[in-house]
Amino acid sequence: MSRYKSEILIVEDNPDHAELIEATILDCEPNIKIFSERNGEEALRHLDATKHLDTPLPDVIFMDIKMPRMNGIETLIALKQDPQLRHIPVIMLSTSTNESEMRICLKSGAEIYLAKPLQASAFEELIRPSPRSRAKSTSSSE
């Protein structure tokens, strides 16, 4: 068990956005270890490495949609096809929110679809123990 309560992976090509997301998360929950990757490819490589090093997988993934090389939706689909990774909840973040994009994300297995910027209130709602998310978080921490 690491000294962090949990680990979060942020996949975001815009460093400013990544920084803001990170800051917002840390504002709410300082005891979280955050990894950051610039696009889908890097994220998958990171997770692959984690799998093989037998280090703990992230508890939640925050992922932008519009990214170079491999976008958020492609990465999401790849994640959900991997039996070792598919249990990790994925929160999709979009600059331009629209319904069809949201539908695709939820259909592809995303936990939730949020508009940027990530609001502290929205994050707190996510991690505050609602019955469902607690069950999830406990199962993932096991």
Next chain:
Amino acid sequence: MPGRYYCYIAGALLLFALIAATGATLSGILNNLDLLADRIDTPTSSIAATQLDAQTAAEKGRPEDLVAKIKSAISNWVLFSTLLICLLLMLFATPFTLQHYRTLNEIRNTNLRLNNQAATLRATHRTIDNMLEDIIHEKKQASRTSEINARLAAIINSAEDAIFSLNMAGYVTTANEAALRIFGENCEGKLFLNLFPSSSSAKLKTLLMTTAEQNAGSTLDISIEKKKQRIDLSLTISPIHSDQQEIIGFSVIAKDISNTKLEEERFRLAVEAAPNAMIMVNHTGDIVLANSEAEAMFGYTKDELIGQPIHQLVPPSMRSIHNLYVQNYFEAPDRRNMARGSNDLHGQRKDGDLFPIEVGLTPITVDKEVYVISSIIDISERLQQQRALKNLNAELRRKNQEMEQFIYTVSHDLKAPLVTIAGFANRLKSSDDLPLQDSHHHKLDRIIANVRSMESLLQDLLHLSRIIKRDLEKTLVDSNTTLQHVLGSLEGDIKKMGAQILIEGPLPNLYAQESLLFQCLQNIISNALKYSKPDVRPVISISAAQEAGHTGVRISDNGIGIAEHHQERIFHVFERLNPDAGEGSGVGLSIVKTIMEKHSGKIVLESIVGKGTSFSILFPELK
């Protein structure tokens, strides 16, 4: 002198002899009787008498002698007269007998003759009978003939065409009523050539002569002028033959073809005036008519075209197959385009140039002959235009896609830095480790507010581009329900403004995409709230709207109104007439307009400055 006259003369002589003998005998008897009487009368005077008698007796004999003498005289006379009478009778009988005999003979002869004559008569009778029969037959025949003749005459007289018979000298011997009608005068007895204008009589004369020479009918089209009206005639001249097969005259049938000519002329003019090249072809594929457009299109003159096979206008490689097409077409002619569906028909100009054409075919029947009229259009220009249009369309589509991509990218990429700005501004504002003055807070608030307005602008733009891009998903929507949802979504604003919402009567069902109807109502009502008069409680009334073929919803407010010269502008993107009135991107009405256009509906605006505004959104009625 006939013999009987001699008999009559002899008889007369004998009669005289008989009378003489009788006279003589009678006078002898009388004498003897006197003598006798004298002797008898003298008993008293017998002496005297006896004396006298004696004297006389002496002188004449005695009485007995006298009586005897008388007796003998009488008997002689009887004998003599008997003989004479017999002779006389014989004499008279002889000529009668002769006559009788002769008469008998004659009668016999006559009888014989009569018999002969009777036989002759009987023969004659038979002949006459036969003749009678013949005559009756002939008479019947004649009546039939005359009936036929009458019928023929009736036919000839009731014929539409003028019919003449001419003698060898060229004079009209008979003419029917139509001739009178057409030529306007009684033609009989006139020289046929004189019925026509002198200009054409020479031609006619030649024709008559050739008809006689060649012993065959011939035709000629000729025109005359009667009552200042041109009459076109088609003359058919045929020789008339006698029983001996000699030509004894001519028959002329003059058909009034003015109407046909007129129709022909009209047809020719119509073809000539057609904007397309028109070529008429007969069943052997030869050109019989072509207009000026056809001349211009193919580079041939009309004279060069007419009589030529149509395949001359087709590229050489296609000629044989074209002939086959022509043949097939005439077997089942119908009105259609040539080479249906195919686009590679070509014509060949006189100079050999090929050019793309489109050909419409129409069969027509003239005098039981089928012709086809081809209407030919040079489509080089059209094809060129089509290609250009196609290219233009493709380019437009590409531009559209680019534009959409651009809008999306712009919206997204412009939004990203906004997110950053807002994010950091918020962080700065809420950071605990930085002592901020009030003015700093105010500045940060302004930054954040501007970012929000920019964000909503971008959001609207994105929305607009999506409405334009996406296909409609129309259903029959109950606009009452939609309105309730809209009012629910605007509840906060309505409360804040203290606005009164009046729903007047039920709203119609509309055939629309519900989310877009929602958007329209929301934008309009939200505008009505936004552009209300500062110190007046907003009253928004919503009712059904109706217009020919359209039905919809009408939203009226008591707001500030829109000046007439601004009414067009408010539908433009980013147009905000009153920026002070509050937040807004200026895209709202433009979205409404786009949605209505997408539905083939319309938006009607009525507004008076200071009184209020009403918007009607009208959707096409579902048929």
